[in-house]
Amino acid sequence: MALSGIQIFKLTPKKNCKECGCPTCMAFSMKVAQGAKQLSDCPYMSEDALAQLAEATAPPMKTIKVGAGDSEHSLGGETVLYRHEKTFVNKTLYATNLCSCMDDAEIDARLERLPQVDYERIGERMYTEFLNVNYKEGTDAAKYVEIAKKAAAVRPVILSVKDEAVAKAALDAVKDTKPVLNGADASNYEAFCKLAADAGVVLGVSGKDLDELYDTTAALEKLGNKNLILDVTMDTAKATFEAAVQVRRAALKDGDRTFGYPSIVNVNRLTDDKTMQEALVATFTMKYGSIVIVDEMDYAMALPLYGLRQNLFTDPQKPMKVAPGIYPMNGADENSVCLTTVDFALTYFLVSGELERSGVPCNLVISDAGGLSVLTAWAAGKLSATSVATFFQENVESKIKNRTLIIPGKVAVLKGDIEAKLPGWKVIVAPLEAVQLVKFLKDLKANGEI
Amino acid sequence: MPFNRKAHKFSASIGTVEIGTGDKAIKLGGENVMPFYTFDGSMGDGPKVGVEITDLGLDAEPQGVKDYYAGCTSFADIAKKAEAMPGGDFVVLRLAGGDPNGANKSTEELVAIAKEVSDAISCPLVVEGSKNVEKDAELLPKVAQALEGKNVLLMSAKEENYKAIGAAAALAYNQKVGAESAVDINLAKQLNVVMTQLGVSAQSIVMNTGSAAAGYGFDYTISTFDRVRAAALGQDDKMLQMPIITPVASETWSVKESTAEESDAPEFWGPVEERGIAMEVETAVACLVSASDAVILKHPKSVATISEFIKSLM
Ligand code: SF4
Numbered sequence: 001m002a003l004s005g006i007q008i009f010k011l012t013p014k015k016n017c018k019e020c021g022c023p024t025c026m027a028f029s030m031k032v033a034q035g036a037k038q039l040s041d042c043p044y045m046s047e048d049a050l051a052q053l054a055e056a057t058a059p060p061m062k063t064i065k066v067g068a069g070d071s072e073h074s075l076g077g078e079t080v081l082y083r084h085e086k087t088f089v090n091k092t093l094y095a096t097n098l099c100s101c102m103d104d105a106e107i108d109a110r111l112e113r114l115p116q117v118d119y120e121r122i123g124e125r126m127y128t129e130f131l132n133v134n135y136k137e138g139t140d141a142a143k144y145v146e147i148a149k150k151a152a153a154v155r156p157v158i159l160s161v162k163d164e165a166v167a168k169a170a171l172d173a174v175k176d177t178k179p180v181l182n183g184a185d186a187s188n189y190e191a192f193c194k195l196a197a198d199a200g201v202v203l204g205v206s207g208k209d210l211d212e213l214y215d216t217t218a219a220l221e222k223l224g225n226k227n228l229i230l231d232v233t234m235d236t237a238k239a240t241f242e243a244a245v246q247v248r249r250a251a252l253k254d255g256d257r258t259f260g261y262p263s264i265v266n267v268n269r270l271t272d273d274k275t276m277q278e279a280l281v282a283t284f285t286m287k288y289g290s291i292v293i294v295d296e297m298d299y300a301m302a303l304p305l306y307g308l309r310q311n312l313f314t315d316p317q318k319p320m321k322v323a324p325g326i327y328p329m330n331g332a333d334e335n336s337v338c339l340t341t342v343d344f345a346l347t348y349f350l351v352s353g354e355l356e357r358s359g360v361p362c363n364l365v366i367s368d369a370g371g372l373s374v375l376t377a378w379a380a381g382k383l384s385a386t387s388v389a390t391f392f393q394e395n396v397e398s399k400i401k402n403r404t405l406i407i408p409g410k411v412a413v414l415k416g417d418i419e420a421k422l423p424g425w426k427v428i429v430a431p432l433e434a435v436q437l438v439k440f441l442k443d444l445k446a447n448g449e450i
Numbered sequence: 451m452p453f454n455r456k457a458h459k460f461s462a463s464i465g466t467v468e469i470g471t472g473d474k475a476i477k478l479g480g481e482n483v484m485p486f487y488t489f490d491g492s493m494g495d496g497p498k499v500g501v502e503i504t505d506l507g508l509d510a511e512p513q514g515v516k517d518y519y520a521g522c523t524s525f526a527d528i529a530k531k532a533e534a535m536p537g538g539d540f541v542v543l544r545l546a547g548g549d550p551n552g553a554n555k556s557t558e559e560l561v562a563i564a565k566e567v568s569d570a571i572s573c574p575l576v577v578e579g580s581k582n583v584e585k586d587a588e589l590l591p592k593v594a595q596a597l598e599g600k601n602v603l604l605m606s607a608k609e610e611n612y613k614a615i616g617a618a619a620a621l622a623y624n625q626k627v628g629a630e631s632a633v634d635i636n637l638a639k640q641l642n643v644v645m646t647q648l649g650v651s652a653q654s655i656v657m658n659t660g661s662a663a664a665g666y667g668f669d670y671t672i673s674t675f676d677r678v679r680a681a682a683l684g685q686d687d688k689m690l691q692m693p694i695i696t697p698v699a700s701e702t703w704s705v706k707e708s709t710a711e712e713s714d715a716p717e718f719w720g721p722v723e724e725r726g727i728a729m730e731v732e733t734a735v736a737c738l739v740s741a742s743d744a745v746i747l748k749h750p751k752s753v754a755t756i757s758e759f760i761k762s763l764m
Pocket of ligand 1: 012013014015016017018019020021022023024025028041042043044045
């Protein structure tokens, strides 16, 4: 929350010594409030005043880092509740589940399947970022530590464990990988606070309801621990949904710093049904989960989920773009026909989807059009006969032997101009809508035109 | 010190539109909170689930849909089966075959199918047109006339044809009308304004503010939902307080994630049907937690799951 100049002035030494470059402490305070000066520009601020100011100017929701080295991830740090207000900062990340109640074969099978879902979508790597290692009360502690070690070798882990001794043993083994120790609650928070602090890891806090979660979090802060994640999973989907929303809203709208932390939602504890897990993981991606834990992630769950997440967390001011280049479809090679369109991600997806459905081998050529749709790019001069001709001469002619080019129906007017600027090419105009491409291409093929 | 819950109450609420007749009639809308924020206020009767069937029969449907309707030999059979689908609240007949660029079925043929379907069921019915604006301007008024008294929802009136569809559906035959605009809050509002100027009452309008499959430009869908609800509830904008209905199945079952057979798909993608269901379910959920008062689905597994999902959050 921003402080006013007056509020800052009250904390200055009021010496008016001008060492900060301002004529008076009051003038200095005004500049700090506007962001034109830093508090550190005054050498006489007391420790106490600095601490008070730091607290007052801190962001409403902390950014918490989990994992080490290349596997480090940032969570939280959000400032708004809706994406159109301002871009969301840190996307929701996912974890799949391992448990000390599973036998070795099951653990190994899950670890073997884990890397199968790992692909790229519009420049973003899509995979499961974490492993949740759950300790079931009464199972072998040594086995839990072994699973934690195996898991931490491949992903940052969330140690979901409430037993102090087991937690300590697991931390001793994997603390260098910077896991989350997800186990503090009203009954054990003092011990867990110490465990997490000693190991230098983030502590996950839970409670049977929002009040208990709030009290325990406040108590941990009082002990000096502000490196926290709130596990908002409650007994039911309804209570969990309320907790996820209330925690985020209290922090961002009501200025309640105690709830100003990222959250964990363990969907796996709410339902065993895979399709319902798909529903809930999408829910808590939309509504404020920083990490969502599911049983396992397969492509069925992942494909819509990662697409949804990419849409949700994209900067609303910046259109999503695909990289310019030649995208061969249906086993196309240098002798296959070329089609061209713009680099606006949505256009690319719609067009490439239809091209795939047609089954006709073809090369989709994407040139840089500023991430705009066909008509907008054309109107803005980013898609023109010159831009297409130049791109083909520089990037396509040396790689593709076929000399037939299909252009978007919406810019049919460019046909003559492109033919003039690209000697040797035959230009065909596509239909207006992407959905008509399948029939169009099949017909061209049947008539021997391509 | 317990957590100090601050309820975020709105003084405005979403309007209520009733479709269907008798015991099985349903109310869309009526909430005065953001979706499922039951801790702030009322969600009305809660979001509803529609079961989509089309005039094109079952040949092109996914296996699980075909299996569900196995043995049906007429549109009346299919409609009865759709009404009986566990978790469904209403039936949606999509007259996709009317598209002049597709099967180009005649208006008479399609009206007859709509009549057959309507006569076979007692739950509320939504009739979607062909998406071709000229064809729908002719087709939907005829459907409205043929189903007079059934209180059906006709989708959709767009900027280009709202006069024909709005006048016939709502004014002449007292049906409900869906107002469909491109994904943009201003266009959504504009269409509601001109429809009401035409004389259609706000209680007869349901909005479709845009739909997409998750990952396919769904960012615009979400932000339009968020903005529409912020204006409707936060600023008491009467021209944006209509309940929202979102066709999901027709978007999600055509993207490659839902259509690529396992043998043609990248390694590990797994069975096509599971991918299709997940795409339908996850997209529907994203719509429901953003704004939608009703979603239109078609796979029995999706319908059952989403219905259960809604119950679990109410
Ligand atoms: S340096 Fe500090 S004490 Fe001196 S005038 Fe500036 S604000 Fe005041």
